[in-house]
Amino acid sequence: MLEGLKRAFQTLSEKVSKTRLSEKELGEALEEFKLQLVSSDVSLETAEHVAELIRPRLAEVQISRFGDGEEKIAALYRQVLSEILLDESPEKLLEEIRLKNSTRGDPYIILFVGPNGGGKTTTIAKIAFWLKKNGLTPVLACADTFRAAAIEQAKNLAEQVGIRAVSQRYGADPAAVAVDTITSARAGHESVVLIDTAGRSEAKKNLLEEMRKMKRVSSPDATILVLDSLTGSTGREQARRFHQDVGIDYVVLTKLDSDSRGGLALTVCYEIKRPIMFIGVGQGLGDLIPFRKEYLIERILA
Numbered sequence: 368m369l370e371g372l373k374r375a376f377q378t379l380s381e382k383v384s385k386t387r388l389s390e391k392e393l394g395e396a397l398e399e400f401k402l403q404l405v406s407s408d409v410s411l412e413t414a415e416h417v418a419e420l421i422r423p424r425l426a427e428v429q430i431s432r433f434g435d436g437e438e439k440i441a442a443l444y445r446q447v448l449s450e451i452l453l454d455e456s457p458e459k460l461l462e463e464i465r466l467k468n469s470t471r472g473d474p475y476i477i478l479f480v481g482p483n484g485g486g487k488t489t490t491i492a493k494i495a496f497w498l499k500k501n502g503l504t505p506v507l508a509c510a511d512t513f514r515a516a517a518i519e520q521a522k523n524l525a526e527q528v529g530i531r532a533v534s535q536r537y538g539a540d541p542a543a544v545a546v547d548t549i550t551s552a553r554a555g556h557e558s559v560v561l562i563d564t565a566g567r568s569e570a571k572k573n574l575l576e577e578m579r580k581m582k583r584v585s586s587p588d589a590t591i592l593v594l595d596s597l598t599g600s601t602g603r604e605q606a607r608r609f610h611q612d613v614g615i616d617y618v619v620l621t622k623l624d625s626d627s628r629g630g631l632a633l634t635v636c637y638e639i640k641r642p643i644m645f646i647g648v649g650q651g652l653g654d655l656i657p658f659r660k661e662y663l664i665e666r667i668l669a
């Protein structure tokens with residue numbers, strides 16, 4: 368996991384901790400570093416920003432070095448990564464849910480969006496499982512009425528978790544499914560509505576319109592983007608587009624368990640400035656971890 372990023376930082380450390388580099392040599396080492404970041408799914412803009420933050424601090428470490436160079440370098444990496452990565456504790460989500468439930472007597476609504484196959488439906492099931500463990504009553508709106516077998520998949524997962532799922536027929540208006548679910552959750556005093564949506568890989572106008580309509584009619588308290596960490600530069604484009612067109616509050620990055628590059632987390636935080644709340648690390652219901660930036664940083668610098 369994350370070997371690509373790890374290697375980029377290691378290579379740079381080796382270069383700068385061995386000898387005192389001239390300004391030109393440091394510039395070359397940073398160019399090499401940027402390329403390594405880019406080949407690990409960090410976007411060029413993000414890589415340039417990382418290098419810009421690192422450059423003056425590295426130059427300083429090089430000047431003041433007296434044997435503890437490596438430690439200082441690790442500390443400055445940690446600082447830079449921590450300035451770029453954004454996290455948000457799931458505890459905050461629990462608090463918001465409880466607050467809305469108790470003050471308004473209304474369910475908290477979460478809309479899940481993202482490209483095809485990114486892991487939306489699986490992530491919703493994992494989040495439902497986690498909410499249930501925390502004493503809440505999530506309900507699933509099967510609003511992907513488009514992809515073959517999507518409704519069965521969502522219903523199966525809801526059954527595994529032990530929660531209610533609301534569905535209509537294939538081809539039905541997804542917004543109507545969402546509204547139906549919200550109405551019945553309100554009547555039944557259920558605490559959270561999780562809206563699953565069809566994956567969309569391109570900014571086709573009608574799909575975007577549909578997504579905007581979904582947002583308008585369901586007025587979600589939170590909109591969560593689910594992104595496959597293996598998708599690299601495509602993932603970056605998707606994140607920008609979804610954020611621009613729909614508006615994103617939190618991000619879940621999936622499939623970190625099989626991501627050998629690891630750069631999308633940095634790219635997404637830098638480019639859309641939205642925090643990652645969870646990461647997916649497998650296919651099981653329990654394979655979801657609250658994202659802490661220290662977790663990623665320690666793995667990158669290990």
Ligand SMILES: Nc1nc2c(ncn2[C@@H]2O[C@H](COP(=O)(O)OP(=O)(O)OP(=O)(O)O)[C@@H](O)[C@H]2O)c(=O)[nH]1
Pocket residue numbers: 481482483484485486487488489490511514517564565566567621622623624625646647648649650654
């Ligand atoms: N290894 C691994 N696989 C995952 C993870 N999250 C999801 N998957 C797998 O990715 C595949 C697609 O997941 P779905 O949840 O169906 O994705 P989706 O975004 O709902 O897909 P569409 O509805 O077709 O857009 C499934 O085989 C999941 O089991 C993860 O964190 N790690």
Ligand SMILES: [Mg+2]
Pocket residue numbers: 487488489511517563564565566
């Ligand atoms: Mg799905």
